[in-house]
Amino acid sequence: xxxLGRLLVNLLLIxxxxxxxxxxxxxxxxxxxxxxxxxxxSMALPKVWTMANYVSVVTQSQMGTYMLNSFRTTLMSVxxxxxxxxxxxxxxxxxxxxxxxxLYTVILMGMLLPVHALLVPLxxxxxxxxxxxxxxxxxxxxxxxxxxxxVILTEGFVSSIPRTFEEAAAIDGSGFLRTTFTIILPLxxxxxxxxxxxxxxxxxxxxxxxxxxxxxDELRTVPVGLTMFxxxxxxxxPRLMAGMMVALMPVIVLYFLFSDRIIQGMMAGAIKG
Amino acid sequence: xxKLATLLALLLIMSLAVPVLAEDTVxxxxxxxxxxxxSDAPMSAQNMGELAALQEFLAANPGVTVxxxxxxxxxxxxxxxxxxxxxxxxxxxxxxxxxxxxEFVNNGWAVDLTSLLEENPEWKAIFNPGAFDNFTRDGAxxxxxxxxxxxxxxxxxxxxxxxxxxxxxxxxxxxxxxAAAKFKENGYLLFTMGNKANWPAESCWLxxxxxRLTGTDWTNSIISKxxxxxxxxxxxxxxLEYFQQLALTPGAFNIDINSLDESQGREAFLNGKAxxxxxxxxMISTLEQTRPEFFDDLEVAILPAxxxxxxxxxxxxxGPAWSYALSSKALSSPEHFALAAGVLQAFTGExxxxxxxxxxxxxxxxxxxxxxxxxxxxxxxxEMMKDKSTxxxxxxxxxxxxxxxxxxGLQELLINAKTxxxxxxxxxxxxxxxx
Numbered sequence: 029x030x031x032l033g034r035l036l037v038n039l040l041l042i043x044x045x046x047x048x049x050x051x052x053x054x055x056x057x058x059x060x061x062x063x064x065x066x067x068x069x070s071m072a073l074p075k076v077w078t079m080a081n082y083v084s085v086v087t088q089s090q091m092g093t094y095m096l097n098s099f100r101t102t103l104m105s106v107x108x109x110x111x112x113x114x115x116x117x118x119x120x121x122x123x124x125x126x127x128x129x130x131l132y133t134v135i136l137m138g139m140l141l142p143v144h145a146l147l148v149p150l151x152x153x154x155x156x157x158x159x160x161x162x163x164x165x166x167x168x169x170x171x172x173x174x175x176x177x178x179v180i181l182t183e184g185f186v187s188s189i190p191r192t193f194e195e196a197a198a199i200d201g202s203g204f205l206r207t208t209f210t211i212i213l214p215l216x217x218x219x220x221x222x223x224x225x226x227x228x229x230x231x232x233x234x235x236x237x238x239x240x241x242x243x244x245d246e247l248r249t250v251p252v253g254l255t256m257f258x259x260x261x262x263x264x265x266p267r268l269m270a271g272m273m274v275a276l277m278p279v280i281v282l283y284f285l286f287s288d289r290i291i292q293g294m295m296a297g298a299i300k301g
Numbered sequence: 302x303x304k305l306a307t308l309l310a311l312l313l314i315m316s317l318a319v320p321v322l323a324e325d326t327v328x329x330x331x332x333x334x335x336x337x338x339x340s341d342a343p344m345s346a347q348n349m350g351e352l353a354a355l356q357e358f359l360a361a362n363p364g365v366t367v368x369x370x371x372x373x374x375x376x377x378x379x380x381x382x383x384x385x386x387x388x389x390x391x392x393x394x395x396x397x398x399x400x401x402x403x404e405f406v407n408n409g410w411a412v413d414l415t416s417l418l419e420e421n422p423e424w425k426a427i428f429n430p431g432a433f434d435n436f437t438r439d440g441a442x443x444x445x446x447x448x449x450x451x452x453x454x455x456x457x458x459x460x461x462x463x464x465x466x467x468x469x470x471x472x473x474x475x476x477x478x479x480a481a482a483k484f485k486e487n488g489y490l491l492f493t494m495g496n497k498a499n500w501p502a503e504s505c506w507l508x509x510x511x512x513r514l515t516g517t518d519w520t521n522s523i524i525s526k527x528x529x530x531x532x533x534x535x536x537x538x539x540x541l542e543y544f545q546q547l548a549l550t551p552g553a554f555n556i557d558i559n560s561l562d563e564s565q566g567r568e569a570f571l572n573g574k575a576x577x578x579x580x581x582x583x584m585i586s587t588l589e590q591t592r593p594e595f596f597d598d599l600e601v602a603i604l605p606a607x608x609x610x611x612x613x614x615x616x617x618x619x620g621p622a623w624s625y626a627l628s629s630k631a632l633s634s635p636e637h638f639a640l641a642a643g644v645l646q647a648f649t650g651e652x653x654x655x656x657x658x659x660x661x662x663x664x665x666x667x668x669x670x671x672x673x674x675x676x677x678x679x680x681x682x683x684e685m686m687k688d689k690s691t692x693x694x695x696x697x698x699x700x701x702x703x704x705x706x707x708x709x710g711l712q713e714l715l716i717n718a719k720t721x722x723x724x725x726x727x728x729x730x731x732x733x734x735x736x
Binding site for chain 1: 370371372373374377380381384385387388390564565567568571572587590591592593
């Protein structure tokens with residue numbers, strides 16, 4: 029009876045897993061189909077496996093440029109978000125100063141704002157500031173929208189680290205900056221790794237600002253670049269999927285690298301006495 | 302010394318940053334894959350025409366730069382152009398959809414092109430009658446049409462219809478109900494539709510059914526907002542009733558109408574499991590590339606006549622949905638306006654239309670072209686359309702809020718979750734709100 033129950037639960041979970049993983053496999057095998065075959069049957073496995081879509085993505089599209097742009101923007105934004113979040117989160121957690129709660133609330137409010145409501149005002153501001161259509165343009169809104177979550181996560185995490193660490197360090201003669209960056213920073217690695225992953229994917233996939241703030245094709249990022257595979261009344265799905273697979277590869281590699289780091293970070297966070 | 306070096310470096314950077322001014326630059330934003338070989342393996346026929354015309358323009362105007370920004374996906378382009386318009390940053394020449402015209406005109410974003418067209422009669426003369434209708438407000442023209450289309454073409458599998466005892470596609474609406482029963486008996490579907498994106502039911506079906514019952518005068522009255530026509534008029538309600546009755550007839554449609562997207566909706570037809578599909582003329586190129594097994598028996602028709610309706614029976618919804626327009630930015634100086642107008646004329650002129658027609662696009666202008674290049678389905682389609690005329694496409698001519706209500710409501714109507722009367726009232730309410 030108990031076995032049967034377990035089997036049922038497992039079957040249910042396996043079902044859920046398949047429904048999560050299947051779309052990726054679908055995109056993968058469909059990218060080897062021809063457009064004609066896909067139109068006739070979108071779900072079936074390809075009868076003839078063709079590399080033509082990949083050849084055309086690599087040789088005829090700007091995918092390389094789009095990916096380079098996405099990497100540059102994401103790398104800059106994520107490093108800024110993580111650095112600033114850590115410093116701010118640490119200060120909010122350890123210091124009580126006049127206006128702290130107000131300031132913290134203002135930052136919290138940033139999470140409540142729907143991005144689309146800000147699209148036009150932000151476009152006008154950035155245009156008037158002369159920052160439109162530059163290689164660093166997207167870093168500005170990305171960091172702005174990333175900070176609230178970053179500050180809240182680090183603030184919460186630092187609060188859970190006992191103050192005794194800093195006290196012990198102070199007794200041993202460590203200064204404020206040294207304590208912050210060589211003792212507390214490594215302890216917050218788990219949350220920073222989480223933050224890096226969330227922000228990396230958020231910025232890598234961001235579409236609206238990338239579309240509105242960038243005009244030149246050579247500065248477009250991957251999500252906007254992928255729409256270039258569609259045309260007005262027709263979408264060459266297999267080719268679009270090949271483009272998606274190419275765009276996905278580095279992200280998958282990075283994901284595995286970082287998920288490893290999370291575990292390492294958790295171990296490093298343990299008190300060694 | 303170090304300071305001097307820094308200063309020199311700064312000067313160098315600044316001199317690099319100052320743009321080298323060409324004689325003039327015309328900015329263009331449109332739906333294209335000109336710049337992006339990535340977008341679509343064979344470039345669209347319209348884009349080929351535009352490219353050829355642009356090269357002619359550039360050769361005739363040395364020193365002029367045309368800075369193009371292209372998007373190949375409609376919704377992406379829409380989001381971008383609306384943001385730029387709201388920020389007062391439209392390019393000189395841009396691609397304008399019929400349903401956006403009111404908004405662009407009311408906000409002063411689009412320039413009145415009437416006098417420009419009057420000054421160039423030989424340019425205006427190439428356009429088909431009625432081609433400017435979707436882009437005209439209060440007698441003023443705001444856009445010059447490009448490709449044309451028929452949104453309501455019946456593509457049918459003649460072999461399958463013969464098997465069911467029909468020599469050709471039914472020409473009387475009542476026959477559709479019997480046909481649905483016959484198809485169902487033999488394990489087939491009469492029609493297949495993928496209406497997940499919610500516009501196909503309205504654009505490909507209702508625009509034509511509506512006209513059959515209300516007549517074109519009614520539609521024009523709705524578009525011009527003169528107050529005589531209402532969506533709650535019995536003719537329009539009865540159009541919704543006809544559509545719903547067909548949709549609810551067993552065997553007429555697939556049951557998952559609202560869950561399939563357009564390409565999934567086509568599968569049953571392409572696999573020979575459904576007798577017909579009502580789709581736009583843009584489907585022709587897909588069919589000619591896909592070549593389903595019954596390719597030689599693939600025929601085209603229009604939706605059947607409805608007895609007692611006020612509209613003509615030999616029509617299908619169609620016409621141009623998109624146009625080229627000029628923004629108020631183009632008015633900065635007379636010289637600049639002349640150049641921007643030149644680009645506009647190039648994109649919509651003789652060369653552009655000829656090349657597009659030769660490559661299989663249906664355009665809103667009639668110019669001489671080499672007919673030997675057309676594919677078999679396109680040839681059948683052009684032949685079929687010879688004695689037919691087009692009536693307005695709802696989503697190309699009516700305001701977008703009204704269309705949105707109609708589209709969403711039709712999804713419910715088709716699965717019997719809403720009555721025709723209730724939907725008509727909802728649409729009318731939105732329509733009055735927008736006036």
